[in-house]
Amino acid sequence: MGSSAITNDFRALVGAVRDGSHPSSYDEEESSQRRRVLFVTPESADFIKVGGLGDVSAALPRAMSTDFDVRVMIPGYPQVVGAGYPLIEVGRLPALAGIPECELARIDLPDGLIVYVLVCPELFEREGSPYLAPDGRDWDDNHIRFGRLSLAAAQLAAGVGDPAWQADLLHLNDWPTALAAGYLHWWKQPAPCVFTIHNLAYQGLFPLDYHQSLGIPPEALGTDQLEFYGNLSFMKAGLVHAEQLTTVSATYAREITTEEFGCGLERLLRERAEQGRLCGIANGIDDTWDPQSDAHLLRGFGTSDWIGKRINCEHLRQMFGLAICHGPLFAVVSRLVHQKGVDLTIAAAESIVRKGGQLVVIGRGEPSIESALRNLAARFPGAIGVRVGFSEREARCIFAGSDFLLMPSRFEPCGLSQMYAQRFGSLPIAHRTGGLVDTIEDGVTGFLFDRMTVESFKAAINRAFSVYRTTDLFYAMRRAAMGIHYHWSVSSVPYAHLYRGLIDRAFPPVVRKDESKTLVNSN
Template structure:
């Protein structure tokens, strides 16, 4: 077998140092899985405060030159012990990355006006590393993640570097779409602002840059790779994706078992596994006590851990909840998002304090306790590139109730009678994106919960599923080899 190539992972966040969504989980877990397969991965990150704070043994690699109005910056390298000790390159540019608020928006959730320059700096840094700015290491493949790193393949083309590129779509809905007036500031050749390039309906589109210029493309589940080639989920880019279908691959995300494993999880009240589920019952009791819910082992407890958006189908959950609670179920939510939806969930919990609880925000330890203590986790998404919370649910014996779309369809097997009979069922799956279909799925889950023997059998099947990162790492290595072989 050929030697594994040198890989530069380019992303905007990484677990556990900085996380706004599933991208950080991928960025934190994939390098370690690649190392286990014999690869030499490194990561490139913006110098946000938590990332710089987590960088140990930092050394200066050199200065990255200004490009257009993209400012010069100092490039550091060091280790990230919290991320498995992966070697990282970090762009030290305080004016770009050191500010109050989140990595992409201010405290009022307004996107930073200079985001095009902030993330063009990330793309140029990737290209400059591929061009040899570090004399001791350079990548053979630049693996750019999501719109924040979308300019990397375009910058590589502009510099004429020999390294190959892979661009991964984590969510096609977030494209890095900006006014055409920003293009001259990015430092890219004028020829790249056209339909065969970054231009998208008269605007600059970072994601389109990645989709057009990268050698190969991937997304985070096989079903989503097919779905985004159609207008319904293509977000205006389906034509380009169909044109590049031969180099578009679906690689299913994984879950890091060092972080999400109920047998070893120190964040939950009691450890358990598929053979010994008593600990899960203790987690449920502790969760009911913590949230002020009625302590009732027989009441099925449904949870949601999610961004509160229409994409995630949480408005359907709001419609289905009154009937669910009236049937004797309980509900607990952790998440944040659209203001009206946050308020609606708060009001529902206030009206049903003994059976519903809502926490707005994100709390990683509480997410573990919530998933461990709940009986089922609900993911009723309109579209879902992969989804991670249903994978956490499978690992913790918290049966997923999901819509048959994207990665949800790829990872959850419906509790139809034939699947119960052959032992393949792992959750409850529904099709239509409406409150009636979700309500029917919730009623099926409640009916299954009353059949304790069947429920435990499905729990054990779900917990036996393998969704660690090694299969994905092998799939990515195959893509890296395809890229490097084509460039030889």
């Protein structure tokens, strides 16, 4: 397929096309309007959260909305269409190749955030998680499902779908949204993309010949574009074609340019970094993470209110059937996947118990890790409690009730759990990697260990035991951790800078005649 064929495809796709023009070649009236940003995500804590991306997708668009007209786009999973909010019909999004047509609706959330919903029951209204079938395996048609999401985002930036709103910039998140950057590039559309890598390890790899069903032109399949060792990589569409790449901490931004953390994409990422097109912006946490006012807790508490903290601790012990104990309470709140190093926690658990500590775990993920944890709880009844599942309330009670959070991640792009734990007075014990390095000050707001070995991890746990016994130091560390504010108002500043720069470059503001005269005269 040559480039004119691509353009023809696009014409067929969008009907009356603007030939790459965009209303954001702002005239003087429009330049006073806020720039329009579409935040595209496969999950959001407003409806359904699998991990940290869900939190970011609920918080970051809100943080940006003071300066930009930010809207969110998400697939119409049962938890979205059935959330109890009215679904307002917006328009239809045309099909492309094997990607079916779908309906575009919107939900106006009570606080004013507008969410575009892809209503496509055949793709999204199923039991299971956004990414996995109930048997824990990837959905067979994930390429079409997230091709549909990516295509919808690109269509909205190309003026298709909502006659009243066209995105000036797409903010794409992880591989399920990455193909949008490709579509805009192949259709020669001017709207720029920011592509945020929340986790480079998940890349969206599919057989190369799936490109036909996704409407990807064959010339886009070279190794310098979407091919990755004989597969079609969604992730690469974002890495190659987005105008700006970001990831969620400064340390991880550096790490992914190395062989150890680059997942085979380090060369490409190095190139993009050298072009100034890759940077790290740390995540924040939202205001609901406040131990004084969190309604999930048995009792709110603040810095130095150690009785309040202890009440939450006793409550947590009861919740998990643990014995009364004066030793420290360790905790894990995690997706149960290789990345999170739960195998190290399992290996260290016996020594925690032998030293007089206890452990509570909440997590869900790989069946082998789930069953290893169940076995652990069965071996140490009254000292180790495990919940296999996902519960926001229980997670918050764990952060509030525990003394230490275990986070021996093999890699960690940013990590939110350690920030939540710190805020709730639980000191993280974490591997010195990625965002954990940027958010934990060793011996001050938590503990870091250097090597990904049980010995190195146990040495950090032993340091935690001795700090626990030195009450003044322990409380001082707790206070220091609780005092840190990872606010979105801080992280939103560099994002705003990026958004503005990219939009202004793509759609230069038109200078009014009288303004330009004033400029000339004042010189």
